[in-house]
Amino acid sequence: MKASEIRELLKWVTENVISFGGGMPDPSSFPIKDIMEITRDVLLARADKALQYGATGGVAELKEELIKFMGKVGIKVDGPESVIITVGSQEALDIIGRLFINPGDYVITESPTYLAALQAFRIYGPRIIGIPMDEEGLKVDILEETLKKISDDGKVKFVYVIPTGQNPTGITMSRERRKALLEVASRYDVLIIEDDPYGYIYFGDGESPDRLKAMDSEGRVIYLSTFSKIAAPGLRLGWVAASREVIRWFELAKQSIDLHTSTLNQYIAAELLKRGVIERNIPRIKEIYRTKRDLMLQALGEYMPDSVSWTKPSAGMFIWLTAPENIDTGEMLNVAIRKYGVAYVPGKSFYPNEERRNDMRLNFTYPTPQQIFEGIRRLSLAIREYIQ
Ligand SMILES: Cc1ncc(COP(=O)(O)O)c(C=O)c1O
Secondary structure: OOOOHHHHHHOOOOOOOEEOOOOOOOHHHOOHHHHHHHHHHHHHHHHHHHOOOOOOOOOHHHHHHHHHHHHOOOOOOOOHHHEEEEOHHHHHHHHHHHHHOOOOOEEEEEEOOOHHHHHHHHOOOOEEEEEEEEOOEEOHHHHHHHHHHHOOOOOEEEEEEOOOOOOOOOOOOOHHHHHHHHHHHHHOOOEEEEEOOOHHHOOOOOOOOOOHHHHOOOOOEEEEEEOOOOOOHHHOOEEEEOOHHHHHHHHHHHHHHHOOOOHHHHHHHHHHHHOOHHHHHHHHHHHHHHHHHHHHHHHHHHHOOOOOEEOOOOOOOEEEEEOOOOOOHHHHHHHHHHHHOEEOEEHHHHOOOOOOOOEEEEEOOOOOHHHHHHHHHHHHHHHHHHHO
16 A cells, blocks of 8 residues: 555645545535434434344345336346445455455456545456546446456456546546447456446436446446445445345455444445435436536636547546646646646546546535636646646
8 A cells, every 4th residue: 555645745735726636425415404304313213223233135125126226227236145335445445345356357447547446456456457438438348358358367347437437537438338348248258347436426417327237237247236326325325236146245355344334324325325315315426527617617718729529428526638748647636736726636546557637626516606617717728838
């Protein structure tokens, strides 16, 4: 494990600095009143259970509600034994590392990918191979070439993807690519980890493409999602849906980590689903995020020089900006923060292998509309200074 240099730099972010660096939801999206009411009701009605130790797999009522919730997007699971409640999906990522990775095993990810997934997997010593993406998501033809090359050399344990509103790029994988990915995974017999924190708040035109898990007829997909983006991350609640056998292994691993996820929070989440709070909150979150994304896109269009490009996400919380190749966004961060008062996450650490240095991740969900406009203006000044 190593401390992130970026975290060190972001310590310089004070009140006068506008930060696009974090990955936090808009706090106005939290259903605060409902959580207050529900917490009271849960404690009045069943404090004996809600404050007691619980089963490692999770609270039965929550699992039942989640099975219905996933059912609405076409995900069918094999009963409550094929679901486990985790401490956010971050815990699930760590458990995946524990269960599947031996030192030297191959793990395949999108490139770039979620930084904290790389950190979670790396503890277990895999060889991580990143597959490039385009606007339709992971390039499945390159995945296939890679699998062909390495399958003689060692075991490929899984392909990890974030198909909708990917972190950090904001890209959503097209339906065709999803189909192709499942076909290639089947041909080479590898597992797919589908990390889906953003699928439920897809705010693009039309419907979000089906989940890989909903398209999977072979039980090949391990599906992860979370309450962090549809309710509140402070609840620290995530879940995994997979085959009963895989979930049994998850439970075994989780026992020695933390026995179980917070019982009180699980009862609260079950009620959030049962009372329709989540369902009602989702359109509101989509609207907040669509508006903020549009604002950031508009500001980028107004302020950035022609040599800069960026993604146009229809889900997730991030825009991925590519500066001219001579710019090292890691080096520029210091100047961006101290001279211009704006922060972002340099792209380099999201790449498992290649060392691209001219991208950055911009979060549009947490800053206010005024901060988005002013922050992008400041960022454009920093970039212009470096172009010259
Ligand atoms: C792709 C992805 N996976 C997992 C997580 C972890 O979320 P949590 O542990 O809050 O469920 C995040 C959080 O931003 C994420 O973007």
